[in-house]
Amino acid sequence: MEALQHLDISSWLSFILNDVVSLPSHSSGARDWTLQTAIILDVMWYARNQVVHCDAVFHPSDLIANMKRHFVEHRAAWRDFDMRQHFVWKPPDLGSxxxxxxxxxxxxxxxxxxxxxxxxxxxxxxxxxxxxxxxxxxxxxxxxxxxxxxxxxxxxxxxxxxxxxxxxxxxxxxxxxxxxxxxxxxxxxxxxxxxxxxxxxxxxxxxxxxxxxxxxxxxxxxxxxxxxxxxxxxxxxxxxxxxxxxxx
Incomplete structure (x- = not known):
């Protein structure tokens, strides 16, 4: 992990996406991991811009709470989507x-x-x-x-x-x-x-x-x-x- 601290944002994203490829694409755990990582990056990048351009000050606990809140909201939205997907028309078996x-x-x-x-x-x-x-x-x-x-x-x-x-x-x-x-x-x-x-x-x-x-x-x-x-x-x-x- 020490070597990763010198990566730019593009390299970080490449590292994350390549790691997710090794996980089953249908796994909710893989999706949760990707979602959580994306939210962490998004919140951190937003906070960074606020600090650089607006002289904002953030307490680490506030950032963590914000990340958790976004993750819970997004995961709930995906779970609702998954439930609705069970009631979506799907094609028949091959040849039918x-x-x-x-x-x-x-x-x-x-x-x-x-x-x-x-x-x-x-x-x-x-x-x-x-x-x-x-x-x-x-x-x-x-x-x-x-x-x-x-x-x-x-x-x-x-x-x-x-x-x-x-x-x-x-x-x-x-x-x-x-x-x-x-x-x-x-x-x-x-x-x-x-x-x-x-x-x-x-x-x-x-x-x-x-x-x-x-x-x-x-x-x-x-x-x-x-x-x-x-x-x-x-x-x-x-x-x-x-x-x-x-x-x-």
């Missing part, structure tokens, strides 16, 4: 496509939407339809069915369907779940789709991971555009709905 679906109820009608993306997260297709019913659960079933029909017509072999309707997913995936009437009819149709395609499955996701399908359903309700949709004609707030969050 993901179909997100949702429904929007407006008055006595329901508007259905599904979007398809590949394992790189590229938007490959979008479909919409409508239902003359205000029943939200029935609309969710129709949205899942629309996704299945779209995947089958596109001849996609490996598909994971995602819906933010927990009840719909439970009914479809659990044949012992007590249900009757129109819901049973549509649940049976969707189960038949999944039975015919062994590499298809349906899972629930949070609404926060389903923004694109959600916004497409809302856009369909206002535009009254249905069937196979041209991706180039969709508004940006729909096609960019599931972009990753920026760091805090």
């Amino acid at each position: 496509w993901m179909f997100n679906c949702d429904a929007a109820v407006r008055g006595n009608m329901s508007f259905l939407a599904t979007v398809a993306r590949d394992d790189q997260g590229c938007l490959k297709g979008a479909w919409s339809d409508f239902l003359l019913s205000p029943n939200p659960l029935l609309a969710e079933f129709h949205a899942i069915r629309l996704a299945c029909q779209s995947a089958e017509s596109s001849q996609i072999c490996s598909v994971i369907f995602k819906s933010d309707s927990l009840c719909s997913c439970r009914i479809i995936n659990d044949p012992t779940f007590l249900v009757e009437g129109p819901l049973l009819f549509h649940a049976t149709l969707i189960r038949d789709f999944l039975r015919r395609h062994l590499d298809w499955r349906l899972n629930w996701i949070s609404r926060k991971q389903n923004f694109m399908a959600h916004r497409l359903a809302a856009w369909t309700a206002s535009s009254f555009v249905f069937d196979v949709l041209s991706i180039s004609c969709l508004p940006l707030y729909v096609t960019s709905a599931d972009d990753p969050l920026d760091p805090p």
Whole structure:
């Protein structure tokens, strides 16, 4: 460490960054270490400028307290970011496509939407339809069915369907779940789709991971555009709905 005291700020940063490279990039400890080091340098450099240019005087304990406060604030921001990242849309496994679906109820009608993306997260297709019913659960079933029909017509072999309707997913995936009437009819149709395609499955996701399908359903309700949709004609707030969050 004695040799390091003669390094300029650029060399110090190089030393710090090179040392961090040896740590696992996913390690929160590595990130905390980098964050703490950056804050120490920032606080010290600011204090140095205040001393040189403004004749300021700092007590070491005040500088240390300032460093600790900044570190706690920044780490809390990153932890909040990490928690939100768990609810961000992520691409499917290699070789698979993901179909997100949702429904929007407006008055006595329901508007259905599904979007398809590949394992790189590229938007490959979008479909919409409508239902003359205000029943939200029935609309969710129709949205899942629309996704299945779209995947089958596109001849996609490996598909994971995602819906933010927990009840719909439970009914479809659990044949012992007590249900009757129109819901049973549509649940049976969707189960038949999944039975015919062994590499298809349906899972629930949070609404926060389903923004694109959600916004497409809302856009369909206002535009009254249905069937196979041209991706180039969709508004940006729909096609960019599931972009990753920026760091805090």
